Amino acid sequence: MLMSDINRARLRRILLTFSEVHAETGSLSKSLRHTVRFMGKKLIPSMRYVGFAVTRSLVNRRLRGPNTKLSSSVPVIGLRILGGIGDYIVIARFVRDLCEYIGPTVFDIYSNKPNLVRWIFASVPGFRTSYDEAVFDPAGSLYTVAAQISQFVAIDEGSFRQARVDAHPRLQQVVAAIRRFRPQIEPIIVQQPRLDSFLAQKAIFANRGRRDYLHFIAGLPYGGDGLALERTDPRTVGHALHRRLYITVHNGYDSDMVVSGERATKCYPHFAEVINGLRQLRGDILFVQVGIQTSDRLPEVDLQLIDQTSLREVAGLIGGAILHLDNEGGLVHLASSLGTPSCVVFGPTSSRYFGYPDNINIDPSFCGGCWWVNETWMNHCPRSFATARCMTEQPPSVIVQAVARFLLATPERSIAAEALDETTRAGG
Numbered sequence: 001m002l003m004s005d006i007n008r009a010r011l012r013r014i015l016l017t018f019s020e021v022h023a024e025t026g027s028l029s030k031s032l033r034h035t036v037r038f039m040g041k042k043l044i045p046s047m048r049y050v051g052f053a054v055t056r057s058l059v060n061r062r063l064r065g066p067n068t069k070l071s072s073s074v075p076v077i078g079l080r081i082l083g084g085i086g087d088y089i090v091i092a093r094f095v096r097d098l099c100e101y102i103g104p105t106v107f108d109i110y111s112n113k114p115n116l117v118r119w120i121f122a123s124v125p126g127f128r129t130s131y132d133e134a135v136f137d138p139a140g141s142l143y144t145v146a147a148q149i150s151q152f153v154a155i156d157e158g159s160f161r162q163a164r165v166d167a168h169p170r171l172q173q174v175v176a177a178i179r180r181f182r183p184q185i186e187p188i189i190v191q192q193p194r195l196d197s198f199l200a201q202k203a204i205f206a207n208r209g210r211r212d213y214l215h216f217i218a219g220l221p222y223g224g225d226g227l228a229l230e231r232t233d234p235r236t237v238g239h240a241l242h243r244r245l246y247i248t249v250h251n252g253y254d255s256d257m258v259v260s261g262e263r264a265t266k267c268y269p270h271f272a273e274v275i276n277g278l279r280q281l282r283g284d285i286l287f288v289q290v291g292i293q294t295s296d297r298l299p300e301v302d303l304q305l306i307d308q309t310s311l312r313e314v315a316g317l318i319g320g321a322i323l324h325l326d327n328e329g330g331l332v333h334l335a336s337s338l339g340t341p342s343c344v345v346f347g348p349t350s351s352r353y354f355g356y357p358d359n360i361n362i363d364p365s366f367c368g369g370c371w372w373v374n375e376t377w378m379n380h381c382p383r384s385f386a387t388a389r390c391m392t393e394q395p396p397s398v399i400v401q402a403v404a405r406f407l408l409a410t411p412e413r414s415i416a417a418e419a420l421d422e423t424t425r426a427g428g
Contacts (some may be wrong), residue, residue, distance in 0.1 A: 015170065016375065021376055061106075063142045067142050074106055075106070079110065081105060082255040084256060085330035095123075100176065101220055106126055109129075109131070111133050112133050119230065138159070145164065150192065154182055176217050199422075227337040241317070247285055248317055248318050249288065249326070251268060255292060266378060266423065267350050268394065275300040278400055282328075287303075288317060289306060290305050313353050323341055326342055347388055350369055364390035
């Protein structure tokens, strides 16, 4: 199958993106420029489906025998997952709790980032292997059950066979719950991701958030934020961080997003002032900037590590920090999985949906909440302001005061002990 349902949706989204940008700007050149960038991020990678035609056949033959043998005793599940690092972490918690509930299980993950999946899911019992999502169709038919997971979880109905899940009563209960829930979000599934903000509203009014809404859909108890991710000892980056209190800082965004402006609308532009304000209060704390090329460099930090660390090294650094300072994004989910609190500046996205209860969640003083109100919400302000005022007008003093209260409420000796303990565990 050269064109999956997901790829057909991607093609439809390209056409919608062009028409929406043209309607907003009235400029053919801007519409074409944005669409070309979008195609480079979304369409060209989907051409992997053509190149994986032979691989699909090989994978299917490799899976058929082992899956048939295993399914007589334990369920074998195939999961196609979408999103970035934050989504993968949330999904890993869901799969962890799913396997805990249904008992011994074997599962494979299909994604467009197989190496990232191997790192995140390695600690989840039952994880067998990671494949490129291009080989998922028709591999789904070789599993006890197959599903797609992103902001929601949906059973792959094309490959579903009731008799297969009936042999595993607890799996049958979960599958039935997911299938019963689907009619409530069917329009959202069809339009994904364009109606994700509406899905977030449904989650909020169910008293859930991003971290546990998948559990709500499936009727599973939430097992907590922690994940035993492999991470590098922060001592390897120098500056004797294991003997100092430090805060990690990130101000970038997912490189898969299409942004043609100066910065993404959800990126806070005043972290330099925040760092200067905190340094006046606590000169003993170091600041370490992490991230990739989508981040703006902050000369005010003590250690600049943009594009100089692997994710395992970033995990080690964040795991040893007393606090992580960020926009809403994947590294906040990573920090929560490591037990490190974050101070998160929110704007277009909702703190009620994406926020963690143990974090310092800073809501905008003006506007906000435009996540997926249109296709280009992360490219420029949907209200046509020159800047995303929900972020640009957030006073640095608000963040400084919030972090100062956190530091005051957390005894320094306790913070230092926790940081050192995290470092020791990370280094083995």
